[in-house]
Amino acid sequence: MKVYKFGGASVKDADGVKNIASVLTSTGFSDTFMVISAMGKTTNALEEVVKSYFDKKDFEAKIDEILHQHLRISSNLFEKPELTNSEIQLFFDDLKAFLRRNKSPNYDFVYDQVVCCGELISTKIVSNYLNSIGIDNVWLDVRDYIKTDETYREGKVDFNWTEKNFAALEKNKFYITQGFLGSDPNYFTTTLGREGSDYTAAIIAYCLNAENMTIWKDVPGVLNADPRYFDDTKLLNKISFEEAIELAYYGASVIHPKTMQPLRQKGIPFFVKSFISPNDPGTEIQKKFQLEPQIPCFIVKKEQNLVTLTTADFSFISEDKISKIFKVLHALKIKVNMMQNSAISLSLCLEDKYGKLDEFLKSLEDSYQVEIEKNVSLYTIRHFEERSSYSFYKGEELLRQIIKNTLQIIVKEA
Numbered sequence: 001m002k003v004y005k006f007g008g009a010s011v012k013d014a015d016g017v018k019n020i021a022s023v024l025t026s027t028g029f030s031d032t033f034m035v036i037s038a039m040g041k042t043t044n045a046l047e048e049v050v051k052s053y054f055d056k057k058d059f060e061a062k063i064d065e066i067l068h069q070h071l072r073i074s075s076n077l078f079e080k081p082e083l084t085n086s087e088i089q090l091f092f093d094d095l096k097a098f099l100r101r102n103k104s105p106n107y108d109f110v111y112d113q114v115v116c117c118g119e120l121i122s123t124k125i126v127s128n129y130l131n132s133i134g135i136d137n138v139w140l141d142v143r144d145y146i147k148t149d150e151t152y153r154e155g156k157v158d159f160n161w162t163e164k165n166f167a168a169l170e171k172n173k174f175y176i177t178q179g180f181l182g183s184d185p186n187y188f189t190t191t192l193g194r195e196g197s198d199y200t201a202a203i204i205a206y207c208l209n210a211e212n213m214t215i216w217k218d219v220p221g222v223l224n225a226d227p228r229y230f231d232d233t234k235l236l237n238k239i240s241f242e243e244a245i246e247l248a249y250y251g252a253s254v255i256h257p258k259t260m261q262p263l264r265q266k267g268i269p270f271f272v273k274s275f276i277s278p279n280d281p282g283t284e285i286q287k288k289f290q291l292e293p294q295i296p297c298f299i300v301k302k303e304q305n306l307v308t309l310t311t312a313d314f315s316f317i318s319e320d321k322i323s324k325i326f327k328v329l330h331a332l333k334i335k336v337n338m339m340q341n342s343a344i345s346l347s348l349c350l351e352d353k354y355g356k357l358d359e360f361l362k363s364l365e366d367s368y369q370v371e372i373e374k375n376v377s378l379y380t381i382r383h384f385e386e387r388s389s390y391s392f393y394k395g396e397e398l399l400r401q402i403i404k405n406t407l408q409i410i411v412k413e414a
């Protein structure tokens with residue numbers, strides 16, 4: 001069995017859905033498990049619904065907007081869209097009913113029960129479309145298979161339970177299911193973290209001992225830099241799992257960082273390919289591969305915060321103090337992307353996905369002098385060449401660090 005994953009960019013409109021059919025026709029689809037994300041930016045739109053709901057604003061109008069976007073796509077796909085449209089309508093009716101009767105004040109719990117709609121609808125549309133053109137498939141609710149704990153928005157997968165569920169599945173079929181979703185022990189929906197559908201595909205590949213896994217993207221494969229921010233990017237033909245983990249960790253957003261671990265554990269070959277040119281080789285990721293070609297790789301993480309703490313009384317920043325600071329960061333789910341310390345100061349490059357930075361800074365007020373530079377960029381160059389002078393950014397360099405073959409620079413962009 002092979003595992004395919006198509007992300008939001010590949011199913012952003014009716015033409016995208018039709019293109020999946022041509023990819024499948026050119027590559028074959030027997031004994032395949034296909035994971036699909038929400039269409040385009042639907043997850044962002046559903047996040048807005050949750051925010052409006054908690055802000056006591058008109059969340060139903062936002063839901064209707066998302067409903068109509070999907071109905072439009074469906075109308076462009078089917079000669080007779082009535083059946084699919086009524087299924088789409090039902091998902092949204094259920095969503096509204098859930099929000100009207102919900103009593104839980106837990107934002108993260110409600111978030112997961114709402115945003116899952118994006119993946120449930122996209123897979124319904126794609127599955128119905130493929131069946132309508134003779135590509136027979138079976139739609140699965142992934143929440144019946146992938147089990148997690150109760151960490152809403154960042155569900156931790158119970159691999160043993162999940163593996164048992166997949167073992168019961170009938171072989172040699174073409175399955176379509178949702179990325180990004182799971183369910184907790186009480187069968188409430190959980191999500192695996194934003195952009196988590198790549199990870200879902202890897203979990204499924206792991207559980208089914210897949211021959212290989214391919215994620216289909218709008219780029220030719222893994223490039224040595226994000227083409228949105230860098231010119232003259234080059235395709236990396238081969239990379240090792242370790243290199244892919246490093247690239248993803250530093251922010252190469254083409255692959256979700258958690259994706260590699262399950263694949264590496266079972267030695268499952270992993271491809272990143274273009275859904276525009278499905279017959280091109282793309283990037284192959286395997287154990288013990290050497291990076292090919294051997295060139296520097298550039299990564300940028302935007303919207304970072306550089307926080308510098310200096311002890312108010314000029315005492316040393318001891319391990320004890322650092323450990324307390326990190327406990328608070330962990331509790332507030334603030335990610336540290338780079339750190340540097342001296343005797344009396346500690347600089348941290350922080351990513352504040354959940355808007356908790358002010359709470360963090362408040363907790364430090366009494367013990368530290370705090371300086372903050374918001375909205376900075378963190379550039380990372382893997383395999384940098386010492387003699388090269390890099391001029392890929394415009395702005396002021398705030399901090400620089402070299403660890404082995406990795407150079408990192410924090411920049412206040414001009």
Ligand SMILES: Nc1ncnc2c1ncn2[C@@H]1O[C@H](COP(=O)(O)OP(=O)(O)O)[C@@H](O)[C@H]1O
Pocket residue numbers: 006007008009010037195216217218219221222223224225226227228251252253254255
């Ligand atoms: N090193 C890289 N190589 C290729 N693409 C990259 C890289 N770093 C970032 N990207 C970006 O990743 C995008 C594809 O990933 P993503 O948008 O998450 O796809 P999807 O949501 O469809 O799965 C590309 O359009 C590209 O801008």
Ligand SMILES: N[C@@H](CC(=O)OP(=O)(O)O)C(=O)O
Pocket residue numbers: 006007008009037038043044118179180193194195196197198
């Ligand atoms: N739809 C989810 C999960 C995901 O992985 O999406 P994508 O494959 O489009 O990055 C998100 O936007 O976070």
